[in-house]
Amino acid sequence: MAKKKYVYYFGDAKAEGTGEMKSLLGGKGANLAEMVNIKLPVPPGFTISTEVCTYYYEHGRKYPRGLEKEVVAAIKKVEKSMKMKFGDPKNPLLVSVRSGARASMPGMMDTVLNLGLNDATVKGLIEKTDNPRFVYDSYRRFIQMYGDVVMGLKPESHDDTDPFEEILERKKWTHNLKNDNELTTEHLKELVQEFKAEIKNRTGKDFPEDPMEQLWGSIGAVFNSWMNERAIAYRRMYNIPQSWGTAVNIQAMVFGNMGEDSGTGVAFTRDPATGENKFYGEFLMNAQGEDVVAGTRTPLPIEELEAINPKVYKELFQIRNKLDRHYREMQDVEFTIQEGKLYMLQTRAGKRTGFAAIQIAVDMVNEGLITKEEALMRIEPEQLNQFLRPIFDMDQKREAVEGDRLLAKGLNAGPGAACGRIVFNASDAVEVAKGGDPVILTRVETSPEDIKGMEASQGILTARGGMTSHAALVARQMGKICVAGCGALEINYRERKMYVNGKTLEQGDWISIDGSTGEVIEGKLDTRPSEVLQVLLDGTMKPEDSDVYQKYESVMKWADQYRRLKIRTNADQPDQALNAIKFGAEGIGLCRTEHMFFGGERIVGVREMILSDTLEGRRNAIMKLLPMQREDFAGIFRAMDGFPVTIRTLDPPLHEFIPHEEKDIVAMAEYMKVPVEQVKRRIASLHEFNPMLGHRGCRLGIVYPEITEMQARAILEAACEVKKEGVDVLPEIMIPLVGHKNELKHQREVVDRVAKEVMKEYDTSLDFLIGTMIELPRAALTADQIAEEAEFFSYGTNDLTQTTFGLSRDDAGNFLQHYYDHSILESDPFATVDIDGVGELMRIGTEKGRSLKPKLKIGICGEHGGDPNSVELCHRLDFDYVSCSPFRVPIARVAAARGALREKLAEKAAKAEKRKQAAKKAAVARKKASKPKKAKKGTSGRKK
Ligand code: PEP
Ligand code: MG
Numbered sequence: 001m002a003k004k005k006y007v008y009y010f011g012d013a014k015a016e017g018t019g020e021m022k023s024l025l026g027g028k029g030a031n032l033a034e035m036v037n038i039k040l041p042v043p044p045g046f047t048i049s050t051e052v053c054t055y056y057y058e059h060g061r062k063y064p065r066g067l068e069k070e071v072v073a074a075i076k077k078v079e080k081s082m083k084m085k086f087g088d089p090k091n092p093l094l095v096s097v098r099s100g101a102r103a104s105m106p107g108m109m110d111t112v113l114n115l116g117l118n119d120a121t122v123k124g125l126i127e128k129t130d131n132p133r134f135v136y137d138s139y140r141r142f143i144q145m146y147g148d149v150v151m152g153l154k155p156e157s158h159d160d161t162d163p164f165e166e167i168l169e170r171k172k173w174t175h176n177l178k179n180d181n182e183l184t185t186e187h188l189k190e191l192v193q194e195f196k197a198e199i200k201n202r203t204g205k206d207f208p209e210d211p212m213e214q215l216w217g218s219i220g221a222v223f224n225s226w227m228n229e230r231a232i233a234y235r236r237m238y239n240i241p242q243s244w245g246t247a248v249n250i251q252a253m254v255f256g257n258m259g260e261d262s263g264t265g266v267a268f269t270r271d272p273a274t275g276e277n278k279f280y281g282e283f284l285m286n287a288q289g290e291d292v293v294a295g296t297r298t299p300l301p302i303e304e305l306e307a308i309n310p311k312v313y314k315e316l317f318q319i320r321n322k323l324d325r326h327y328r329e330m331q332d333v334e335f336t337i338q339e340g341k342l343y344m345l346q347t348r349a350g351k352r353t354g355f356a357a358i359q360i361a362v363d364m365v366n367e368g369l370i371t372k373e374e375a376l377m378r379i380e381p382e383q384l385n386q387f388l389r390p391i392f393d394m395d396q397k398r399e400a401v402e403g404d405r406l407l408a409k410g411l412n413a414g415p416g417a418a419c420g421r422i423v424f425n426a427s428d429a430v431e432v433a434k435g436g437d438p439v440i441l442t443r444v445e446t447s448p449e450d451i452k453g454m455e456a457s458q459g460i461l462t463a464r465g466g467m468t469s470h471a472a473l474v475a476r477q478m479g480k481i482c483v484a485g486c487g488a489l490e491i492n493y494r495e496r497k498m499y500v501n502g503k504t505l506e507q508g509d510w511i512s513i514d515g516s517t518g519e520v521i522e523g524k525l526d527t528r529p530s531e532v533l534q535v536l537l538d539g540t541m542k543p544e545d546s547d548v549y550q551k552y553e554s555v556m557k558w559a560d561q562y563r564r565l566k567i568r569t570n571a572d573q574p575d576q577a578l579n580a581i582k583f584g585a586e587g588i589g590l591c592r593t594e595h596m597f598f599g600g601e602r603i604v605g606v607r608e609m610i611l612s613d614t615l616e617g618r619r620n621a622i623m624k625l626l627p628m629q630r631e632d633f634a635g636i637f638r639a640m641d642g643f644p645v646t647i648r649t650l651d652p653p654l655h656e657f658i659p660h661e662e663k664d665i666v667a668m669a670e671y672m673k674v675p676v677e678q679v680k681r682r683i684a685s686l687h688e689f690n691p692m693l694g695h696r697g698c699r700l701g702i703v704y705p706e707i708t709e710m711q712a713r714a715i716l717e718a719a720c721e722v723k724k725e726g727v728d729v730l731p732e733i734m735i736p737l738v739g740h741k742n743e744l745k746h747q748r749e750v751v752d753r754v755a756k757e758v759m760k761e762y763d764t765s766l767d768f769l770i771g772t773m774i775e776l777p778r779a780a781l782t783a784d785q786i787a788e789e790a791e792f793f794s795y796g797t798n799d800l801t802q803t804t805f806g807l808s809r810d811d812a813g814n815f816l817q818h819y820y821d822h823s824i825l826e827s828d829p830f831a832t833v834d835i836d837g838v839g840e841l842m843r844i845g846t847e848k849g850r851s852l853k854p855k856l857k858i859g860i861c862g863e864h865g866g867d868p869n870s871v872e873l874c875h876r877l878d879f880d881y882v883s884c885s886p887f888r889v890p891i892a893r894v895a896a897a898r899g900a901l902r903e904k905l906a907e908k909a910a911k912a913e914k915r916k917q918a919a920k921k922a923a924v925a926r927k928k929a930s931k932p933k934k935a936k937k938g939t940s941g942r943k944k
Contacts, residue, residue, distance in 0.1 A: 004066070005049075006048060006051065006067050007046050007067070008021075009044075009074050009077050010033045010036040010042065012044060017033035018030065019034030021033070022102050024247075025247050026047070026099075026100030026101050026102055026246060026249070027104055028100030028247070028346060028348070029049075029247045031346065031347050031348055032045065032251070034326075034347075038322065040322070040323075040344045042344050043082075043253070043343050044077070044082060045078060046077070046250055047248070047249050048071070050101070050245040052067060053223050053226060053246050053247070054245045061220075071250075074250075078095070078252055081252070084252075086215075087120075087211040089120040089121055089123060092124050094114050094125075095251060096111070096113045096249075096250070096251050097111065097115055097222060097250050098111045098222070098248070099246045099248060099249075100246060100248070101240070101244060101245070102244050103244070105235070108225075108230045111145070111222075112142070112145050112146055112218040112221070114139070114141060114142035115218055116211045116215075116253075117135075117142050118209040118211065118214075122135055129258060132185045133184070134255070136189050136191075136192060137257070138255070140188050140195060143192060143196060144164040146217070147164060147199050148162070148164065149218070149221045149225075151199055151205065168191065195207075219248050236823070254336045254338040256284075256287055257286055257288045258286075258338055259286060260285055262336075262337055262338050262340075263283055263284060263286060263305075263336070263337045264288060264337070265282055265283025265284065265305075266281055266335075267283075267316075268280045270324070270356070272330070272332075272352040272353065272356055274355065274356055275355060275357070275363070276359070279320050281301075282301055282302060283335075284299050284300065285308065285337075289334065289345075309337065311340075319342075319344060320333075325369065327347070328369045328370050330349065330356075332347070332349070332350030354384070354385065354386040355386040355387065357378065357379060358386075358552075361375040361378045362555060377898060381871075381898070384552075384894060385416070385891070386516075387530060387532050387548060387551075387890075388533060388890065389415050389481070389516070390416050390417050390529050390530060391528055392419075392528075393528065396525050397525055400512075401519075406522075407488070407505075407511075407521060407522050408487075408520045409518045409519055409520065410462075410483040410484055411466065411467055411485045411518055411813065412516055413467055413471065413476070414472065414515040415481070417513075417515070417516070417527045418481035418512070418513050419513075419525050420439045420458040420459060420511070421437050421439050421440065421509065421511075422442050422505055423440070424443065424491065424493050424496050425441075425443070425450075425453065425493065426452055426453020427453065429453035430453055432508075433456040438458040440461055441454055441459075441461070442461045442498060443461075443471070444463045444491050444493075445463070445464045445465045445471060445810070446460065446462060446471040447656065448598050449598065451474070451598045451599075452598075454475065459475075459480060459482060459483075460475045460481070460484075461484075463485070463486055463487060464485060464487070464810070464811070464813065465813060466485055466813040466828065466830050467863060472863070473570075474595070476887065476888065477576060479579065479886060481515035483514070483515055483520055503522065510524045511523070531546040531548040532548060532552045536549075537579055537582060556893060556894075558897070560584070561897075563893060563897040564900050565875050565899070566880060566881035566882075567584060567883075567884070567893050568587040568588055568589030568643075568646075568859065568861075568882070569583075569585040569589065569886050570588070570589060570591075570885050571588055571591065571636075571886060572592050572593070572632075572636075573596075573636075574635040577636055577640055583886055584889050585886065586643055587645065587646075587881070587883075588640060588645040589861045589865065589884075590646055590861035592648060592651065593629070593649065596629065596632045597625075599632070604668075604671060605624040605628075606657050608671065608672055609707075610654045611674075612672075618704060622710045626710055629714035630713075632714075633647065633714055633715050633731075634718040634722050637719060637731070638725075638727055641727055642728035644731075645730060645731055645732065646732040646733075646734050646883075647711075648734040648735075648736050648773070649712070649735055649736065652696055653695055654695065655686045655687065655691060658686060659683075665679055692799075697736040698744070698746075699737065701747050702743060708751065712750065712755065713754050713757075713758060715733060716758040716766065719768065721762075730768075731769075732769040732770075732771060732791075733751055733768060733769070733771070734773055736775070737773065738773065739779050741786045741788060741789055744772050744786055744789040769857075770791055771790045771793060771857070772786060772793060773795070773796040773861070774786075774794070774796065775795070775797070777800070777804055777841055780841035780842065780848075781848075783844070783846070784848040788852065792859070793857070793858045793859070794861045795858075795859070797860060797862030797864045798830065798862040801830055801834065801838050805837070805838075807829075831863070831864070833873055846877050846878070858880055859880055859883055860874050863885075865882040865884040866882075866884030866885055867895075870882075871899060872898060872899035874899075876903070
């Protein structure tokens, strides 16, 4: 068997590893090897593989046999390449020892720099560089790092300072110095001795002078750091398996602090904030890496290097182009210039804003670097929010947060940035907004009564409620910015004041909310409107004038090319529906009719219907609503012009519509010409302890069929009228909260009866469907029975999540955060479908429904319909469509395309695997066939 290889050398334009070997060499090691292979100037070094880490932990922190020999041989190669010797007092080689796991874990594990320095090599290095200050500074930094990382001299408790920093600060204080760079060679020399004494004092051990001992100490420390608390916590957070282990990279040191012809910097091959295709970075001359990030000196923009050293700048610029093209991905690089020579120390995929991610992906397709498929797989659908929604001025926001103006954090329920005056009730919101100032409606929670105030507001902020609370879902539907469930707010409506984070804010004060992050910030922040909206919705910009819009449009076109799912929208007003069409919606998946009940004077009719004791009274009242509802539906049908429209019959518990305030109750009694007491009695009788599981959904239409009758008539009459105008109409009438097939059967009969009457009256025929929401576990489990009565299913995952978990969608926020903090749940099940539970019910329901009707139309209209992971689940379950709020339509389009592409990639991988297995089998068969058959002993041919 071939001997196992543990060490991989890189240097002199040739590496034993490649960029593909991330699992064995870690990200850093693989990229160092790759940079060497593409002939970039990289200081030589070697990588100890992740397999050693695995071995180390499986064998009681011992190394595999043969490792030591390989490390010694690799050091020799580095020595040869650098023409230096490890531990040589005259010409010493110094190395760095760094961790490097498969996935980047920034700052979680340990690093040792300047390794190889001791009292003897220090002298050689001074002779060589003629720069004693630099050498002693490097030496004291090395002892400090080694003492911390390898010998464990860390602060003993949270209240302790770092022991080395303490000595350093004392030194500066004694000599009345402010910055580290003011320390003289003598001071640094003293520090070296004082650091060593501190090590001896605390550990009883001497600082090791032998470079080999230093090296093995550091290798061990890096492997040990794989299991430090920080690394374990980080892995848990980002789902990185412990079994991956870390590699260790040992590399010749180069110095950016060897004088004015040396320097160091970090750069991105493209602008990480805007995505612009331009070299972006900063550097410092005569400095080490940590000086660039520490903020003690202000780094210079990369362009200024051209004036300082044009040759190096040119080389660096060429390397930037080479890396960008080679990796076909924006890179984040570190470099050092040592005495006029450039060295590349690291490259990796650069972190970027969502805005930049899309810009870069589209540019790279246009530049022929990547395919459309690759671009779509690189764009996280949520990143589109940064193209669609207003955003804060980043500098102002940073300043505000640093200036202690961050008040609290809630749920990021409606993305985007909004700034306005605080108002605590809906009617004040309407009034203040009329005056011209933007407002933020701030409520404990919202209810349907607040609709007009929500409409008038720039943003909505609530203290209670989750991702599917009224505030959250209505805000998303309206395209409003919303932070919900911000538990730190203590709102006093009467005082029109809010207490938060030790501060008091009053109505009229300015506040800013970030619905993408959930942050609530005191005071005013400037916002920038989205160019895409200016083109698509406001018409204030032309497509050809907006580069951002053109990029958005490209992504949308590509997404539509690959997606199989149709995308519909949840909308209950023609203007919302029209916006959604502009975003690419192909129908309405949910029109919540109850939202219409608060428009105009409708609420009076609704209340009269609810408060009537008799069938006749109810029927009279509800029939007053018929013309208004008919107009609402006609408006929607006209707006959707031929696209299917799913309209749901009344769903919420009736008490949501009844008046609560005395003056409204009295007004209702007067209107109905009944005693106030009678109205109050009726209100009391409607009270329910658990209304979300009470008299709502189809249960309303079953007990009060006149409601379903009126709504079905309004829908179908509107459809007949609009059809006569020449508009194509495709109504789909949807019955909510069905748990038993007989419920649907009952409601179906009501609708069918009304349909016959209406068609006769209008003397026309009409295509329409009757279907149901699947939002109760029983509905999913008996979907084959329910399908007998349904022409379509639409998963109401808000209620399905609520009823599957037994969680209240409005109150669960109170303790769900505790669940995430303690890893009981990973994410909000009201935002992303819980695949194992709710997702499984969706699978069962779909399978059962289609077992009876193979072509049954199936969609989703819960808030999850706009969540990228949930959209991909719907693709996998072979749904026909997802329906989401208008502003999430573009996100759903991209998510649907990614679902289809992921499927394609998986099929490709499965085929490749099949081919590989077949080839393997064939090779074994060939080998068998080519082997001469051994003659059995004693059965030679001769005997025959
Ligand atoms: C649902 O339950 O998922 C749904 C869409 O209905 P609503 O949110 O109106 O209850
Ligand atoms: Mg529901």
